[in-house]
Amino acid sequence: MTETDHDELLDHLREAAGCSGLAVRKAARAVGQLYDDALAPAGIKGTQFSLLAAVGLTSKTSVSALADSLVMDRTTLSRNLQPLVRAGLLKMAPGRDRRERRVALTEEGRSTLRTALPLWRQAQARIADALGEGRAARLRGDLAWLARSVLVKS
Amino acid sequence: MTETDHDELLDHLREAAGCSGLAVRKAARAVGQLYDDALAPAGIKGTQFSLLAAVGLTSKTSVSALADSLVMDRTTLSRNLQPLVRAGLLKMAPGRDRRERRVALTEEGRSTLRTALPLWRQAQARIADALGEGRAARLRGDLAWLARSVLVKS
């Protein structure tokens, strides 16, 4: 490898520092911390809050349908449900098929959500404070658009 | 629980569907897939590409310094380095301290990066296509701002 090759690689790496994927993951880590900290008194993580809320919004969904709505692999969701079922916040019931399993909140799950909601609102407000409400809303829109377009194309 | 309580919970959950944390994680999953698919011929994931590039940009960093620059927990980075060291793309060398360990690319790591760079550029271009170059750049800026503000505050 010559000196020139090495300098050229450095230039390319500087370009790669502007990676959109890295920007999204960095933000996801930082923001994840914020929500996790805020929700800790309720005993759940940000990921689990979203999952409980998604189940609560769509009564008795199948695992696959839920996974699609969360832009998540079915098998990932299948595993993510387990800690919440174990904790008694979610329950699984048989669906129309004998293959299908429907997910629903337990009473304890609803109770946890009620505890978590004001905590979540605080975290959400911190995000809005950091960016301003307008930029925060625009950001959510761009992220949603991005998730949708990327999936459609592949 | 009364009917009214239940309806009220539903209203709150509809509000929670606008969670910024969820929006970021959804996008991170979708975008992660895109980069992973694009980089597959190089034998690395998007996360690993970013890690190799970050190491290449800062010659001989400590683990902690690298973790900070990636908005990542030190212990997470410690583990994420292992597969890349095992694969021969990174090497660890002693630092000034006998506690510190410095991370550097191997020749094979540089070679892998050269293979990966055009693949990465394709994925990056797909993102720009999906949003338009201007919005994509703005999005990266907002995400970086968000990551920075959230960290500073806590």
Added chain:
DNA sequence: TGGCAGTATATGTATATGCATCTAATTGAG
């Protein structure tokens, strides 16, 4: 100089993530 506070990294445990693959159940073509 001896020990303690602080620093750098690694490890134990738990969740999150996805691909390849497996099992079970359903559906559809012949």
Added chain:
DNA sequence: CTCAATTAGATGCATATACATATACTGCCA
């Protein structure tokens, strides 16, 4: 009606993620 293709979900494996804690080392102060 039978069997292959499809569908729903779970599991094996590997990586990603972070907190609590352990380990090793450094530096400072009494």
